[in-house]
Amino acid sequence: MSHRLPISKTPKCYVGGAFIRSESGRVTELNDASGTFFANIPQCTRKDLRNAVEAAAKAGPGWAKRSAFNRGQILYRLAEMMEARSIELAKAVALGGASQAQAAREVAASIERVVHYAGWADKYEQILGSVNPVASAHFNFTVTEPMGIIGVIAPDDSPLLALVSLILPAITSGNCIVVLASNTQPYPSILLGEMLATSDLPGGVVNLLTGLRSEMVPTFATHEHLRALSGAVNAEDRKTLKLGAAESVKRVRLLKAEQPIDWFADTMQGAEEIRALIEFKTTWHPVGA
């Protein structure tokens, strides 16, 4: 059998529905667990982040207007895309040193999580919203609305499951997001971008960046078009993000990356995760002629 030179993939970030390299031209070398060179990962910049926010802003109104049923179907389609490439995903997770079994478990849990939120798309409103029995002649009701564009910062560990667990509750309700993937294990996010691209999710709803957290966090903190920040980061980054959030009263939901987080737990998913990233709007509609 003659030797065939394999075609190696150039990892690219999924932004605005397209696959991009960083505008900076910078890359970070990624090695596998044994220390062998694996690929060059884009080292995105603050400019890339701002571009991604613009892409999200374009996609936002359309995604928020999709019917809940349609959003659910698209999210389920994402699970289908992941399932079909689960072996490849597991290899990507294993790059960071996880055993084959651990990686397969993380991939399976990630797919289950996507399916879980696909099911929430047309149900969370019935759990979180309400009709309110006010004392006057008004039909008073509270509905949820997406916040808009949300910055998501993934932790280093559980590079696929944590990423998916942070992305899904944000987009299920119609938000668009700009995500910074794991610094140390970015490759699963590259693959996830490829699956998002084939899932019928409109381009720009999820924008997945790779790069240095230390470079990007200050821009996540202060970018005024980001209406909320979600993620798992260390104490220093939490403070930076919260300080920046104060300038435009951003909503902040940050877990502690320095403590162990059991991303596999069922408590890490559900309507309360969606609730953290929506607004409530209450309407007083007159009753009577």
Next chain:
Amino acid sequence: MPKTSSKTNPARELVFGDLWEFDPAPETADPKLKPRYDLFINGSFVPPRAGKYFATINPAHETKIADIALADASDVDAACIAAQKAFTSVWGKMPGKERGKYLYRIARLLQDHAREFAIAETLDGGKPIKESRDFDVPMAAAHFFYHAGWADKLEFLAPGKRIAPHGVVGQVIPWNFPLLMLAWKIAPALAAGNCVVLKPAETTSITALKFGEICQEAGLPNGVVNIVSGAGETGAAVIQHPLTTKVAFTGSTEVGKSIMRSLAGTDKKMTLELGGKAANIVFDDAPLDQAVEGIVNGIFFNQGHVCCAGSRLLVQESIADAVLAKLKRRITVLRVGDPMDKNTDLGAINSREQLAKITDLVQSGVAEGAEMHDNGCKLPAKGFFFRPTIFTKVSMSHRIAREEIFGPVLSILTFRTPEEAVEKANNTPYGLSAGVWTDKGSRILKMSTLLKAGVVWANTYNKFDPTSPFGGYKESGFGREGGKQGMLDYLRVV
């Protein structure tokens, strides 16, 4: 065909001018005030450790009503420790149905004392007695009654999740609805099983401290509610105290942002209800007389000291002249004066400082080229008063169209299409509330969907209810007060 009289011969108006004066109709019951109010800590009224007091005045007469204790950091510390002890030893362990019964008691006692609370509120804050009597106090009691019933039903708030109270909640409230804001804060916090340390606004402490007497009368366990009066430093001590694991603040966006900054290095949970610059949008098919009443209620209720006040009137161009004519006539019959008079529509501005702020913004409106109309009424010689004022020829860039005035000042802008109305309404960093006036139900729902605001009133304005969540988008803050959504903001998922 007979000529239509409405075009050629406008309906006659009965305008009596100064022909007859209203007789005074003062409220005279005894508000049962003390000359000096101490801090309410651990179930007792205690003097502040540093022995300092400040005077609270009646803004309608500029006369002193009482001395109010000034809490410093050590007093706040004592209050937080008392609250923590009450939480761990009594309140946090008490079955929900028992907590609920205390809240029902408080609701009933507030109703029993309604008249004295209304008078105290009006004396201290300057709002018309008819508002404190018919709105503030009954609504405060209603909030306790509503939330009392939640205390033993918390598991229905977050299906599938285990929830728990935060522990000690620090709360800082504003001067525009002193007792009502206290009720919005304390009722859900207690129903959830938290204990509270609350700081009332510097100019309006009396009803909060009188509420301490209600807690005593209700037999509420010591330390569950603690009231620490003072100014900004006292509030900061409450917000920053390590024992207050959740803080709730209602006030200006500026202070809200400084609170966010000051807590950036902590894990504290926050809800903030901040400023607003609400659009009140009148379409050409709206019932105009009803709309004019709603516009007046939207901006002149409580002298315009309302975070959700309809301070930007957006009128469809085709009816702008008609609405303005009706509005001008309507404000001529608004009665400004003694807040204790039952016929008064606009009472006193809450403080000299606030009067200066309103005056400054109104002057900026004139200087920037808007046209000012007020009702020209006589104002009392003493006290802080401001005439109901409307501005026409306002553009979106004017300060009076962008900044929260927090006074009886309305800026009128026009629009042609619904899209333009939405664009103008949403063109603000705030997002607390909005009003829509139209005869079409489908337009109400469409507008409500497009407006970036937490509360949308259709063919009404400034309506509130304990079951109806209240709170903002964007820089108007986050979290809700009222309803099941507000209730859950006082719990944590464990």
